[in-house]
Amino acid sequence: MQNEQKKRLEKFKKVSGYLLPLSSLVMVIFAFGAIIAIAIVLFKPVGETNIFAVADAMTLSAKIEGYNDILDWFLHKRLDWTAKIVLSLIFSGFSYFAIQAIFHFNGLLGCFYDGEIFNRNALTRARKAFRFNVFANLIFMLAYLTFLIISFSNLHQNIGARIEQFLDILLGVAIDFGFYCLVLWALEMGTELSEESELTI
Template sequence: MQVQKHARISNIRKLSRYFLFLNVLTMIVVGIGAIALPIIVMLASSGDLTVMGYLSKAVVVENGFFSQLREGLSTELKVVAVLASLFFFGMIELVLIHINQLLTCFHEGEIFNKKAVFHAKRAFNINLVLVAIMFVVELIAIALSYVYPGHEATGSFTYFLGKSFDQLIWLGACLLLLWSLEIGVDLNEEAELTI
């Protein structure tokens, strides 16, 4: 029996149509965020909060980026924040584009093919890079919260470990799904050869 002719393919096609719609909505929201956040940052009041100062404060769970906008940002921090946000929004859009292409393959009923595996691999690899960058930035921020003077609170390493554990579980689940797709492609090719 050919793997692509399985009865569940029609269910996958229906469900992927809804996920395509949600993915497009997510792409629109991320695009709006990519436009809005740099504008919000550049219009924030000027102050003396530097990149190091921000990182040392931001790692504390109660402090968020928007709560620190009231203190006033230095020009250096504004430029770094705009560039970092554009980079991350761009990378997230790339992940969403590859997920969109993967869901399009699913919607067309082509689940176990090389095109679907290609887009799944790209989305996974870009997401892996994003997670690694966020781990490094958070570790630097935790270190700075202990080193940078003048702060009553320090970064929570247990909070970081919890977030890291959560991200690693999601990456592991995505990797298992990617391997399943690759095995499905191999089985599909073998089935075509035996017929």
């Protein structure tokens, strides 16, 4: 039995060792990407593209006519100050919580690599990663919902498609939330069982 546990622990450490540098790389890339995105929004020349046009583009389920994608649209448009400030706040808030989630997930992988799987240190890291991930998703969904409501004011014919896309995104976020809830609960139960077994011994 102990040999099997050691083998599992070694596998945990091995996989965690592979994931640690990848997680760190993702965190760095995400941070640089966020800084670049905010810089582009803030420092591009001020134009006439308002928040209504931004909301329209962000919630459009089909390809924007004349542009490759939403990023291409943003790069070619000049936003007014209201749109700049709103987007900068959204990007900053989402990026902060997302980077924090990745940071604590990276710490959790570090715990796994050190052989700390079902203990308070790993559980604390997991809870923080979960919490920040929830906040990041909330900001994203609230921003998207706000843009969706704003886009309704333009009385587009494809409102149904926009709502359908929002529901698809909401479903994805709900599945993501449910999955991480299960992982967190498993860690909590494992930690409690581990502590109980230590007390028994």
